[in-house]
Amino acid sequence: MAEQELDTGGFDFSEVEKRLGVTRRTFLKYCAGVAASLGLSTSSAVAMAKAIAAKPQMRPPVIWLHGQECTGPTESLLRSEQPSLEHLLLDMISLDYHQTLDTGAGHKVEELKKKSMKENHGKYLLVVEGAIPVKDDGVYCKIAGETMLHITKEAAEGAAAIVAFGSCASWGGVQSASPNPTGAKGTQAVLPGKPVVNIPGCPPNPANFLGTVLYFVTFGKLPPLDQQNRPKWAYGRLIHENCYRRPHFDAGRFATEFGDEGHKLGYCLYKLGCKGPETYNNCPSLEFNNVGGGVWPIGVGHPCFGCSEEGIGFNKPMFALANVETHTPPNSFPTIEDRQQDTGISPTAAALGGAAAGAAIGASLMAAKKVGNTPESDSGSDG
Amino acid sequence: MKRREFLKGALGTSAATVCGVMASSKTAEARPNLEVNDNAVGMLYDSTLCVGCKACVAKCKEVNDMSPVIESKLEAWDEARDLSGDTLNVIKVYKNGTAKTKDAETDGFAFEKRSCMHCVDPGCVSACPVTALEIQQKTGIITYNPDACIGCRTCMTACPYNVPQFEYDKTFGQIHKCQMCNQKGVERIDKGQMTGCAEACPTGATLFGTRKQLLEEAKRRTALKPGDIYNYPMGDLSKPDSYHEKPVPNYKDHIWGEKEAGGTNVMHISSISFDKLGMPPLEERSYASMSEGVQHTLYSYLALPAVALAGLSFVVKRNIDSDGEGGDS
Amino acid sequence: MTRLIVGPFNRVEGDLEVKLDIKDDQVEAAWVSSSLYRGFEQILEGKTPGDALVFAPRICGICSISQSVAASSALRNAMGLEQAPNGLLATNLLSATENLADHLTHFYLFFMPDFARDTYGDQPWGEAAQKRFKAMQGEASSYFLPARKNLLQLIGILAGKWPHTLAIQPGGTTKTLDQGDRVRVISVLSEIRRFLEEKVFGDKLEAILELSSFGELFSWADNQPMEQGDFRFFLKIAQSLALEEVGKTSCDAMSYGTYDGLFPQGVWRGEVGKLDPQLIAEDLTHSMMIGDTRHPSQGETFPDLDKADAYTLCKAPRLDGKVVEVGAYARQLIAGQPLIINLAHKSGSNVLSRVVGRLIEAARLVTIMEEWVDGFKIKEPFCSHGKMPDEVEAVGMTEAARGSLGHWLHVREGRIENYQIVSPTTWNFSPRDSSGISGPLESALVGVPVIADEKNPVVVQHIVRSFDPCMVCTVH
Amino acid sequence: MSTYKPIGGRILTPTFIFFSIIVAIxxxxxxxxxxxxxxxxxxxxxxxxxxxxxVYDxxxxxxxACGGxxxxxTVYVFNKGKYHPLVRPALLASLFGYALGGFGAIFDMGRWWQFYNIMLPWNWNFNSVMLEVGLCVSLYxxxxxxxxxxxxxEKIGAQGLIKVLDKVLxxxxxxxxLLPTMHQSSLGSMLIIMGYKIDPLWQVMQFQPLLAVLTALIMGYSIVIFEASFSKASFGGPNETPLLAVLGKVAVGLMFAFLAIRFVVxxxxxxxxxxxAGDFSSLMFLIETALFIIPALIIALPSQRQNPSKLLIAAVSMLFAGALYRFNAFLFTYDPGPGYSYFPSVSEIMVTLGVISIEILAYLVIVKTMPVFHRGEHA
Structure with missing residues (x-):
């Protein structure tokens, strides 16, 4: 699909070519790739391409909030895929408020934010980055004198959709680790009843965010979500199921310390505490930093610690062993009753066995008959 | 001698044999199970810790220089389904219903290891005519000597766990069974190492140690409160190479191998009842002790056969000599 | 006297507010306040020592490598371990890449956009600055962001992802480089050099590193039109705004040293002196933290937001009771970089010297990194191994882009007994101490001319940003 | 003085060729x-x-092969000389039975090239029932x-040797x-250590040796009747029915003892x-018991007993009963655990049939060429 150009029905992409500085072909290929990774059809890719190329006034406004966080998600966004995310992002959406990237400074920006929220009530996309502390009324995170808790609730009021970007925003992340000194919580936890899309990860993969936003822009609704409100297309499978080291797990070959022989040969990192078997994410297929060639945590030889998985990342010690959630392929395990040699009954053998037994009986009866017919020639002596 | 007398005699002989065997059935009790050797080395397999990675299987094949079992055309991995001449240990799965939850009997699944249990009172050792199978006095390991073995496979019939396996597919096959990595040329235990499977196990599901230590550990675990955090040792229980913390599962209060058929040096604990995990229906009394009880009553020091032979010789000679009727020539 | 509150600051890491007392159109006193607290030290207590490698980098998304380096070196020292030589080189490369990325990010995304403000519209360079540096729209971001992405690929190759890697371990790195990886690293480095020479400096790096005085620097700048390299562009602006007189501090400068002594440890008091880390102490007088002044190894971090006289969550670290400034400028000063020493002697620490310090360091790092890549012995180990003693105290000291970073670790029976982090911005943005002496930023702001009705004084922005603050590190 | 004579006659009969083909296969x-x-x-x-x-071989x-x-x-211990005419053919059949059993043991022996190990005293494990069986069978x-x-x-006319032999015979x-008593009972003892694998109806633990030796004797008497009848049918000869009928009575007596002990246990x-229980085991048990009881009904009546045809049927029934008892215990109801199954392959059955055929062929050759049968009355 990637090689075949999409049939866009003669749609004019010259404007987007200019804006993004990429050729039409590259742009369409990219859209097709994104659609494929979202599990969407070719026609969806066209719809997506058109949505991106559409007029700026169609762009949904975005309010981007930062709570307790390290800007990791934004940092990861800043090094996204071609066409450069910063372009695509700014092209697709109207980023009305972003603390780290904004031009302006100070209270002026805060005013702009409030203005945008009011004007676009019910239309804007709210992106939350970072956790929200709730202990002591949320005093541990204040922006312009207001607590993050208050800001989030206020911004959520008129949001068309809410995206929690990163593990912190999704479920509290690093600061929610025991003893959770500030009572850090995820966005969903402080916004009961509101649908929040979680894009966990520390940092999250920008493509997962981008894909979600693209879906939202294209179809005006959120993508299908799992039970933890994560987009299914990105968080549907365990890292363990997609991991390139999986064959080593299946063969029982484990690295036991960094740099040992097995580690160099790419053995499974389970014994070093890899949480891939209990972490749902698409890191193995997307990788990180746009380098390719196995650039992601497990690729460089350190175990996954479950950064995106609530209850695993920052909760289980790094070198603690993971629970292996599922086993694929399930039939690779013999059942209790499975035995090595099982030849069964061959019909020929059954017939032969029967024939032999039958012959023995038949011969006996024949002999009995013959013996009976032999005239008694000797009465014998019977005491 | 009249025929009536002959009939009487025949039945009388039978009756005498009956009495003899009856007597043996009493004295059969005389041979109790062999004593547990506390210093014997063994392993504890904790089914709840097993993640089914089969590292033990792979390591075992490496240590014992055995080839993988390939059945499909994939040839992607070892497809051993059970113990065989190529497989000394194997991880099997118990599945029920939807098989969603680990270590649940209903709608769950659990792993179970099959390998030699290293019985305290082993049937295979008792049954082997040529002493090819022996209990190592120091370690309690049941070893196999292919130079003595004649391949009668009585050990296979005598093992309640169907452990010894013959290489049927080889021209010059032999029996294979786990010897705790201490056979000639490997001798890991003698060198102070642990078994390959225990070393490879990433979770400590297969734990090496002395029977005494392991039994204590097993008792400790089964007594724990489900949900509490327990620090599980890995490797060799006497000097664990590492630990890992994990909530305690709902163990069945049953240590397989503590008492079964005289006990085993390889013990299992689990949260699934052992009959579901394919363990055989064994009582505390070992079959070996019963078999040997009968055998020894009838044949101890060949006294009974010797007396019988003397008596028979006398009778036969008298019969041949006296009336010539019995003479053959 | 009026009181002006500047903030919250955008384009900085985290939340920052500055209160200014203005009298006679001049700042009379400044109070720097940070308001985000997450409780890393409390969280780390009781965790397994190895988990420091998981938690520490999460303090900050832009200096996460430095946090990893500090944590791993604290663990390494605790174990009494030697880093595998390859691991040291890989760690150095990672650290240098992040510093380089931070310096350039700071320059392009955080610092320069302030010159694209309307305030400077009537300056001769105003229009050009807007065209080039306007946040998210200027043309600089269209060539800097791809370059940055390219640069961060280096971290990808060596550490799997950025930010937040676990690849940096006490004994080295988890990544074992093969020849292919090495070629990839070399090619990324050559791209970086090309970017620096074409866009940042408009000259050979070696030529930049030969500049050894204020005079030489500016005559180099005058050699070509200001469009030739963004460094030159900045120097022209600095010249027109006399940035060497803005945001001056008179305190000592400190560096913990990094890259295995290549940038040495020391204190600058007009000349390089020896640093005794035992003399470090954190003063909590005006910090919303409970406790008394202690050495970090004995430190505690428990916030009390209602504490009297406290106005920030930031602690006030002092060296032997004295305020010190940290950062690239301090580092290069102590590392004996001739140009920076000359700048120090001429006008001390100021906005110009801090920015020049960063860019000179960037140029220097690239040349050093090229040497490191040659030093890998591919077949030798990248990681060594050791055992954690039952009880041990150790410290891991390194230099982040923004300055000195230290992790003080106390392990007991396989658990972290105490973990205290003193980060660069904590030094630079520290509040007043028990004797009332302000931290570097607070004192740098004093005397700055501010027009009374100016809501958002741009000079204050320049000064604050010249420290490249990382507020999430400051309080954690 | 010898009343034993070779039967003589053509060796290459169609029967002979038929069995030869099976042997070849x-x-x-x-x-x-x-x-x-x-x-x-x-x-x-x-x-x-x-x-x-x-199990079969x-x-x-x-x-x-317990006829001998x-x-x-009967003849030597109970001194019933009149059964003497039956001894030689019975011994021959026993010899073949055991020799082929031994041969069967060799090709069933996984490490046959080391079979001599069982003869080396330093290898002996006196706890092993198998050892006893192996040694006794070899000696026997x-x-x-x-x-x-x-x-x-006699055939080669070495009278001197015969004299010597007579003295020690x-x-x-x-x-x-003694030896068959020992190892036939041990074939039962062998089941004890197999424990749960033996179906409960056959696992009588310490009574195994007794039941085994009883079945051996039952089969032994029955095979004598069977052979004599068969020989008569095939080669003609004196009517030995009255003699055989007594043996049949003994067998049935033993059979009652067997059943009594078994049911009591x-x-x-x-x-x-x-x-x-209605399962496979119970069915096999019932068939087995029926096969044991049929001959009892036949032999209980003197008229039936004296009918050679009925007597033969009774003997065959007992042979089948004894064989089935052992088949059931060792194979048919043997259960080593879930998942295991066994049914012989064609080649496996062919080998067993071949062994039986060899036995028949050799028997035919020897009785035709050597003085095995007693031909006193008709000679």
């Missing part, structure tokens, strides 16, 4: 077994290490050869009684209910 498979290993021929597996080769084969044992008991084959050797010696005859062990 089996030799092919035996060769395959020795070249490619047992697995290439037999269906034995991890749970069923013993297939028909052991050795365990049942030796049971069917039974008659030796030698004893049988010695017991039968007068036939050869009593000892070998005594051994010929099962009753004591509380397993009687299993007989009517």
């Amino acid at each position: 089996s030799i092919y498979f035996m060769a395959q077994r020795f070249i490619y290993g047992m697995g290439s021929v037999a269906n034995i597996n991890g749970g069923f290490p013993w297939g028909i080769w052991v 050795v365990i049942i084969g030796t049971g069917l 044992y039974a008659l030796a008991f 084959i030698i004893v049988l050869i010695i017991e039968f050797s007068p036939v050869f010696l 009593f000892f070998f005859i005594a051994l010929g009684v 099962l009753g004591v062990q509380g397993k009687l209910g299993l007989i009517f």
